[in-house]
Amino acid sequence: MKLYRTPQGAVVEDSGKFVKVEADWDSLVARGDLSAFLKASVERGSSLDPAAVSAPLAPIVSQEVWAAGVTYYRSRDARMEESKSAGGGDFYDRVYSAERPELFFKATPHRVVGPGQPVAIRSDAKWSVPEPELTLLLTPKGQIAGYTIGNDMSSRDIEGENPLYLPQAKVYNRSCALGPCILVSEEPLPAETEIRLEIRRANKIAYEGATTVASLKRQPKTLAEFLFRDNTFPNGCFLLTGTGIVPPDDFTLAHGDEIRITIPPVGTLVNPVG
Numbered sequence: 001m002k003l004y005r006t007p008q009g010a011v012v013e014d015s016g017k018f019v020k021v022e023a024d025w026d027s028l029v030a031r032g033d034l035s036a037f038l039k040a041s042v043e044r045g046s047s048l049d050p051a052a053v054s055a056p057l058a059p060i061v062s063q064e065v066w067a068a069g070v071t072y073y074r075s076r077d078a079r080m081e082e083s084k085s086a087g088g089g090d091f092y093d094r095v096y097s098a099e100r101p102e103l104f105f106k107a108t109p110h111r112v113v114g115p116g117q118p119v120a121i122r123s124d125a126k127w128s129v130p131e132p133e134l135t136l137l138l139t140p141k142g143q144i145a146g147y148t149i150g151n152d153m154s155s156r157d158i159e160g161e162n163p164l165y166l167p168q169a170k171v172y173n174r175s176c177a178l179g180p181c182i183l184v185s186e187e188p189l190p191a192e193t194e195i196r197l198e199i200r201r202a203n204k205i206a207y208e209g210a211t212t213v214a215s216l217k218r219q220p221k222t223l224a225e226f227l228f229r230d231n232t233f234p235n236g237c238f239l240l241t242g243t244g245i246v247p248p249d250d251f252t253l254a255h256g257d258e259i260r261i262t263i264p265p266v267g268t269l270v271n272p273v274g
Helices: 025-029 034-044 073-086 091-097 156-161 163-170 220-227
Strands: 002-006 009-014 017-021 064-069 102-107 132-138 144-152 176-184 194-201 204-212 237-240 258-263 267-272
Touching (some): 002 025, 009 034, 017 034, 025 034, 034 176, 102 163, 132 220, 144 237, 144 258, 156 163
Antiparallel strands (some): 002 009, 002 176, 132 237, 144 176, 194 204, 258 267
């Protein structure tokens, strides 16, 4: 099932049937029985025109967004390379190998954009990239209720200058995109699930890459467990699980680029760079 947040409210899609869900978003996504509740809503609800989800909003109202870093080998290599002049040559290798994952705060809801809305490049950054990430919807009890697509916009030159600058490289207005929906599933996504990134510039592909969930070093449940240690999320939260797709060092985003992130079971998240 896919859960959309729309201007008209929450809409669930199951086997081609679209039904409006009579519940406010925060209460809905915090449910421990979300999958069963949505199935019941589909069974008793009247069908909507599929156009009801033609312009979905970001699937977030009051939730915080957190992120995990250095969870793919490719990300480890990129972070080591960008930070070696600041003394971080083996810093991220140790993070990759450690039991404790790197977890950091990413965005409040007002810093998040939805499908079709522009993500931003920091005005004081010279090297910026998108980071396409499988993203978990976590309930207030830390259960994985569903999956969406996240774009963790990053200023690699700021982060590489000093690892302590990570919050400035990661957290700013329109630094995160989520959508287009939440795939509600009680089962983990298969290891072969693909994550694809395509960046288009002047209607041509400027960069493309792909990875799979199998390359994720740390299990999503483990990341969630660490995040919920001594932390509470009354409305649930989102957790970006890291990126395994990193453009080459000579690539940086430009205004007017279009970023397309596809995770087939979820869909495609498209955002221009504004």
